[in-house]
Amino acid sequence: MGPMTATLSKPALKIGPYEVDPPVVLAPMAGITNVAFRRLCREYGAGLYVCEMITSRALVERHPTTMQMITFDPDEHPRSMQLYGVDPATMGQAARMIVDEGLADHIDMNFGCPVPKVTRKGGGSALPYKRRLFGEIVRAAVRAAEPAGVPVTVKFRIGIDDEHITYLDAGRIAEDNGAAAVALHGRTAAQRYSGQADWTAITRLKETVRSIPVLGNGDIFSAQDALRMVAETGCDGVVVGRGCLGRPWLFRDLQAAFAGEPIPEGPSLGEVTRVLRRHAELLADHMGEQKGLRDLRKHMAQYLRGFPVGSDLRHRFGLVSSLAELDDLLADLDPDVPFPSDAEGPRGRQGSAGKVVLPEGWLDDPDELCVPTEAEIDHNGG
Missing domain, CATH: 3.20.20.70 (Aldolase class I)
Structure with missing residues (x-):
């Protein structure tokens, strides 16, 4: 440390x-x-x-x-x-x-x-x-x-x-x-x-x-x-x-x-499969099995990142629709594979920079108190 x-x-x-x-x-x-x-x-x-x-x-x-x-x-x-x-x-x-x-x-x-x-x-x-x-x-x-x-x-x-x-x-x-x-x-x-x-x-x-x-x-x-x-x-x-x-x-x-303690080593593939299974279970409890498993799909690539999992298997993970199907796929993974070093680093969306689109005249007066219209729509955080 x-x-x-x-x-x-x-x-x-x-x-x-x-x-x-x-x-x-x-x-x-x-x-x-x-x-x-x-x-x-x-x-x-x-x-x-x-x-x-x-x-x-x-x-x-x-x-x-x-x-x-x-x-x-x-x-x-x-x-x-x-x-x-x-x-x-x-x-x-x-x-x-x-x-x-x-x-x-x-x-x-x-x-x-x-x-x-x-x-x-x-x-x-x-x-x-x-x-x-x-x-x-x-x-x-x-x-x-x-x-x-x-x-x-x-x-x-x-x-x-x-x-x-x-x-x-x-x-x-x-x-x-x-x-x-x-x-x-x-x-x-x-x-x-x-x-x-x-x-x-x-x-x-x-x-x-x-x-x-x-x-x-x-x-x-x-x-x-x-x-x-x-x-x-x-x-x-x-x-x-x-x-x-x-x-x-x-x-x-x-x-x-x-806490000033040693940082644990990254999990083996076997541990990652247990985490993935737990995540699936919690989502199924929250949304119902079908919707929950569909929601889990967006997480698959991040969980498996860097591990030696073939493209066909990755593709099938991305289409999973039930806990039974997930269990079958997880059984095909080698639990002893250690956490890969190339799983470290940036993850999630990165995209590219771009011009910020603003309402007309937005920058004219920073002290204007006018409430923007139609701005409250559902969207991502930041």
């Missing part, structure tokens, strides 16, 4: 009344971080596990899909929900509903999504550019949630692009409006998930935001990456997204790393 252990003397991460130890947060990922996947990850280590992102309007209007997405395990605590919104009034209503109906113990707000269909309407990572509107949205959520002891945290990116950097303003505004913590994904919206995350921005945010924790997000694909981020930036905790795809045991590694 060497000098990395010096970072472990930091005080415990506190999100409002909750101590998060190790200081690790699972980032919401659309179609991924449902109750089944969160449970699988929680079986490997402590931390804060955030449910799939939902829109504040869909929650207030009680869309049936949304109401199913906010399912939590009975022993999941604190229950953490990520809200996306563009309108202070709707965001306040959603936060009040969460408090009044006891739907969650922590609200995370997402201003990080770089998807064109979202930024084109002024939502996601386009929104912090409108400083006053951003502040009003944060304030509305905090005002509704804080009296009940439900902390509100805020996640954002560096900015729209290199010419329109927003993160330091966003951090100060969130802090001034009562956010319990802020998280920075070290990329601009224009970068999407491409290139390398700029961790120096996390350092600068930590120097700027002094009274609440600052979490770092971007390019944590191993426990060593997490320790390095804390050591290099001084951040109070890490947010893990794509790095845990097909490797929920990353949370076991993170727990060991932050």
